[in-house]
Amino acid sequence: MPAEEMGKLTNRMRLVFAVSSLVFLAVLAISPIKDFRREWKQNKRSYLRFAQTRPDTKKLLADYRAEIDQIWLPGMNVVDRCTTCHQGITQASLADPVVPQPFRAHPPIPHNVRDWGCTICHRGQGPATEVAEAHESTLAWEQPILPARFIQASCGTCHYENLRQTPQLTRGRELLAELNCQGCHRLPGVERPAMLGPDLTNVGTKVSREWIYKWLKEPRTITDKDGNVTVNGYETEEEPRMPKFRLTETELRGLSAYLSSQKTKSFVLYKLDAHVVAAWSKNPELASQGELRFRQMFCSTCHSLAVTRAGETKLIGGDIGPELTKVGSKVNPDWLVTWLRDPQGYLPHTKMPRYGWSDEDLYKVTQYITTKLTDSDLLTGVPQLGQPTEAEIQLGHRLFLEKGCASCHSIEGLNPQKDFGPDLSAIGGKNASELEFGASTIPHNLVSYIQAKLQDPASVNTAARMPQYNWNQADLDAITTALLSMKGAPPTSALQNLVVPRKEVAFHPTGAFAEVYERYKCFTCHKFNGYGGDLAPDLTYEGSRAQRQWIVDFLKNPQTLRPTLILRMPQFNMSDKDAATLADYMTLVLQHPDASPGAIDAKEFTPAMAVLGKQLYEVKYQCQSCHTIGGTGGYVGPNLNNAGGWLTPAWIEAWLRNPQALVPETIEPRRNFTEAEVKALTAYLMTLRQSIKPQKTASVAGSRVATQGASR
Amino acid sequence: MKLRLWIRALFLIAIAAISGCRKYAEAPKPDPLLSAYDTEPDWTDAQKIIPLSYQQSQGKRIFYQQCVWCHADATPAGPSNRSNLTPVPPLLNDGATLNAESDEFMQNIITLGGSALGKSAMMPPYGKMLSSEEIRSVIAFARAVGQPPYQPPVRPASQYSAK
Numbered sequence: 001m002p003a004e005e006m007g008k009l010t011n012r013m014r015l016v017f018a019v020s021s022l023v024f025l026a027v028l029a030i031s032p033i034k035d036f037r038r039e040w041k042q043n044k045r046s047y048l049r050f051a052q053t054r055p056d057t058k059k060l061l062a063d064y065r066a067e068i069d070q071i072w073l074p075g076m077n078v079v080d081r082c083t084t085c086h087q088g089i090t091q092a093s094l095a096d097p098v099v100p101q102p103f104r105a106h107p108p109i110p111h112n113v114r115d116w117g118c119t120i121c122h123r124g125q126g127p128a129t130e131v132a133e134a135h136e137s138t139l140a141w142e143q144p145i146l147p148a149r150f151i152q153a154s155c156g157t158c159h160y161e162n163l164r165q166t167p168q169l170t171r172g173r174e175l176l177a178e179l180n181c182q183g184c185h186r187l188p189g190v191e192r193p194a195m196l197g198p199d200l201t202n203v204g205t206k207v208s209r210e211w212i213y214k215w216l217k218e219p220r221t222i223t224d225k226d227g228n229v230t231v232n233g234y235e236t237e238e239e240p241r242m243p244k245f246r247l248t249e250t251e252l253r254g255l256s257a258y259l260s261s262q263k264t265k266s267f268v269l270y271k272l273d274a275h276v277v278a279a280w281s282k283n284p285e286l287a288s289q290g291e292l293r294f295r296q297m298f299c300s301t302c303h304s305l306a307v308t309r310a311g312e313t314k315l316i317g318g319d320i321g322p323e324l325t326k327v328g329s330k331v332n333p334d335w336l337v338t339w340l341r342d343p344q345g346y347l348p349h350t351k352m353p354r355y356g357w358s359d360e361d362l363y364k365v366t367q368y369i370t371t372k373l374t375d376s377d378l379l380t381g382v383p384q385l386g387q388p389t390e391a392e393i394q395l396g397h398r399l400f401l402e403k404g405c406a407s408c409h410s411i412e413g414l415n416p417q418k419d420f421g422p423d424l425s426a427i428g429g430k431n432a433s434e435l436e437f438g439a440s441t442i443p444h445n446l447v448s449y450i451q452a453k454l455q456d457p458a459s460v461n462t463a464a465r466m467p468q469y470n471w472n473q474a475d476l477d478a479i480t481t482a483l484l485s486m487k488g489a490p491p492t493s494a495l496q497n498l499v500v501p502r503k504e505v506a507f508h509p510t511g512a513f514a515e516v517y518e519r520y521k522c523f524t525c526h527k528f529n530g531y532g533g534d535l536a537p538d539l540t541y542e543g544s545r546a547q548r549q550w551i552v553d554f555l556k557n558p559q560t561l562r563p564t565l566i567l568r569m570p571q572f573n574m575s576d577k578d579a580a581t582l583a584d585y586m587t588l589v590l591q592h593p594d595a596s597p598g599a600i601d602a603k604e605f606t607p608a609m610a611v612l613g614k615q616l617y618e619v620k621y622q623c624q625s626c627h628t629i630g631g632t633g634g635y636v637g638p639n640l641n642n643a644g645g646w647l648t649p650a651w652i653e654a655w656l657r658n659p660q661a662l663v664p665e666t667i668e669p670r671r672n673f674t675e676a677e678v679k680a681l682t683a684y685l686m687t688l689r690q691s692i693k694p695q696k697t698a699s700v701a702g703s704r705v706a707t708q709g710a711s712r
Numbered sequence: 713m714k715l716r717l718w719i720r721a722l723f724l725i726a727i728a729a730i731s732g733c734r735k736y737a738e739a740p741k742p743d744p745l746l747s748a749y750d751t752e753p754d755w756t757d758a759q760k761i762i763p764l765s766y767q768q769s770q771g772k773r774i775f776y777q778q779c780v781w782c783h784a785d786a787t788p789a790g791p792s793n794r795s796n797l798t799p800v801p802p803l804l805n806d807g808a809t810l811n812a813e814s815d816e817f818m819q820n821i822i823t824l825g826g827s828a829l830g831k832s833a834m835m836p837p838y839g840k841m842l843s844s845e846e847i848r849s850v851i852a853f854a855r856a857v858g859q860p861p862y863q864p865p866v867r868p869a870s871q872y873s874a875k
Contacts, residue, residue, distance in 0.1 A: 015717065019717065019720075097765060107766040107767045108767075108845050109766075148747045148748060148749045148766075149747075149748060149749060149751075151749060165770065165773065167773055168750075619833075620833065621833065621836075622832070625782070625796070625797055625834035625836075626781070626793065633796065634781075634782075634793045635781075635793045635796065636781040636782070660841065667777060667778050669778075669836045669837065669838050669840070669841045670841045671836065671837065671840070672837065672840065
């Protein structure tokens with residue numbers, strides 16, 4: 001090769017070498033540029049720029065570092081780098097909603113963000129440093145951010161007891177219990193009551209085969225065109241407890257055959273006194289007298305009836321017992337008499353109290369129910385089913401177990417399968433890969449899965465045995481929240497120690513009181529030491545609150561104390577002895593330590609104090625804005641017309657000092673009364689007396705006159 | 713010849729640069745209703761749903777426990793106590809009345825009661841029952857539902873703020 005050619009080549013080689021070096025440099029430069037442009041670094045820089053525009057720049061940048069910021073809590077499995085971008089999270093001055101994300105401050109919550117990290121409540125990927133990876137679920141990271149409207153679920157993962165601040169979670173937990181989800185599923189914190197659905201041992205004596213067929217096919221739950229749940233066609237806010245199962249014609253025939261053959265020899269129907277029937281059966285006022293009695297007993301506190309007002313039909317009444325608008329076409333009249341006389345004889349765990357009905361009352365009320373609360377069209381569309389055949393009964397028996405009916409309804413001698421449905425105690429922490437989405441096209445994440453499953457169980461699994469429910473959006477979200485809160489046992493012992501357990505509530509009275517308490521089922525509506533319903537006032541401290549004589553009078557003749565209440569204590573026709581037993585127990589046992597009735601002598605209140613108290617009540621504190629005295633005043637608090645005959649002075653004083661100390665959830669605000677003002681107000685309230693109107697005596701007298709008239 | 717070489721080199725660089733870039737997944741764009749902690753229908757137009765922030769949702773809870781009895785026309789228990797009172801208390805969404813009041817005034821009247829601020833003594837004080845944080849959240853809720861909508865006052869710029 002000639003030298004000059006060599007030189008030429010070298011020149012060319014030099015050029016190639018130079019170019020490839022440049023290329024190499026450029027490629028090398030990509031990495032630092034990429035690193036410089038990483039999302040979190042951009043956020044870091046824009047926070048710097050943002051802080052410059054704020055008046056408190058110095059404070060905002062006090063702990064600024066241009067690095068990844070991390071909350072590391074080894075005991076709780078928390079490695080959260082969220083604060084790398086969300087840098088203003090603890091800066092109170094950035095709380096304003098106009099502050100752009102990700103710099104806005106965290107709203108004030110009971111926990112310190114730095115002590116807890118972020119993912120414990122918000123889920124998402126703590127260690128991720130990219131926006132999408134931290135927030136969304138990807139193949140590598142499975143937990144997406146929990147949508148804000150379900151955030152109360154996170155409170156529930158540690159707080160097993162109900163919090164005042166989480167109404168949605170509490171509602172969801174209530175729904176899980178109310179709708180008997182624990183019949184088939186294992187749900188932590190939702191305990192199984194003694195009875196979920198009614199015991200069906202003797203259901204053949206109660207209803208016809210046709211009615212069972214109709215009920216199973218369409219358990220009175222019908223959604224109208226606007227998506228509202230209706231019961232028998234009447235709009236209601238309550239979802240009936242019995243859900244709709246997707247049953248075929250053969251299955252309906254089998255189950256109705258099996259159930260209508262359920263009768264045991266030991267259950268005998270009660271026979272009314274023939275004289276009473278003879279005296280009343282021809283009386284044209286029979287049904288209207290029955291209706292009157294039905295109203296006087298306040299059956300509507302627990303049972304609703306359809307009422308048409310201004311062209312609109314709505315259910316009015318409580319939802320503790322079933323709705324009764326068409327019950328006359330449902331039940332066997334002889335069974336109804338037996339049931340009303342002694343409900344606990346038919347269903348040992350029923351919430352229905354045993355009333356002191358006379359045969360006459362029983363006859364009148366059952367006649368009213370079976371002749372007026374009827375619907376001749378109730379069973380239209382139901383085929384004539386005839387006598388059940390042995391094959392149908394066998395099929396029904398098998399289906400009763402296979403379909404899970406036995407999870408809620410017991411039948412004597414039948415042993416149901418335990419844990420019929422999937423265990424849900426860790427559903428809230430499941431990853432999308434653990435869920436079965438079937439052919440559905442919903443987004444693959446836990447929230448969508450839960451909501452799809454609740455709305456239409458067959459949409460994610462065509463073989464689902466779960467029945468069909470009708471939800472409104474608020475209830476659907478509430479129950480989703482409750483399910484999301486069930487993440488199973490905390491993964492680390494440090495988290496385990498943070499769990500706030502539910503308060504164990506139990507009230508086990510003994511002796512004569514217990515017998516009366518069980519008979520009248522006081523706990524259905526009233527709470528005692530945290531145990532019981534919440535329809536009526538909490539009676540835990542009733543002995544401190546009310547005077548013994550007032551309790552006796554009230555039990556004999558319940559009156560409402562709050563003008564706006566429509567649901568009232570039923571008329572139990574309680575004997576003097578029962579009323580005395582209850583009142584004695586309450587005044588002796590149900591006491592608050594800070595309000596001992598014996599501690600204050602009513603004689604210490606002078607008329608001058610009462611005059612001052614009246615002034616304070618009417619002018620300085622204007623209590624009449626919420627309480628009524630003598631027909632004027634507000635609706636919010638109880639009326640005080642008979643405060644002196646009802647309340648104990650010790651209770652009034654303790655209440656005025658701090659109402660929440662006695663009843664934590666009361667809405668009466670705590671005031672700044674001086675001791676002298678407390679005494680004066682108590683003195684005034686103790687002067688207020690009004691005798692209870694003798695409503696009951698009049699009606700009893702009236703019915704007595706009527707009976708005498710009839711027997712003559 | 714040279715030009716071609718340069719073009720090749722530039723082409724290589726371009727390929728390298730493009731292959732070095734990766735499209736980042738789009739950050740989620742939150743729907744204001746889905747990312748809201750709670751919602752409240754507009755009191756004057758039930759079709760309009762107002763998304764609530766965390767603080768406002770806390771305020772909503774407290775409002776419906778404590779205040780609804782006198783500051784709304786319908787209550788969870790049915791009839792409102794509002795008509796029993798003179799002077800009639802303003803509705804919570806009464807922007808015409810409440811927008812003129814500062815947050816500080818609202819905080820004070822809820823904390824200390826009406827009589828302390830020369831208003832009706834029928835408004836009781838809640839200072840011993842609710843924390844100042846809770847009272848602030850009620851005000852935030854009132855601002856969220858106010859009609860006409862509430863406009864926060866423009867804060868005077870601090871003399872120390874950066875230009």
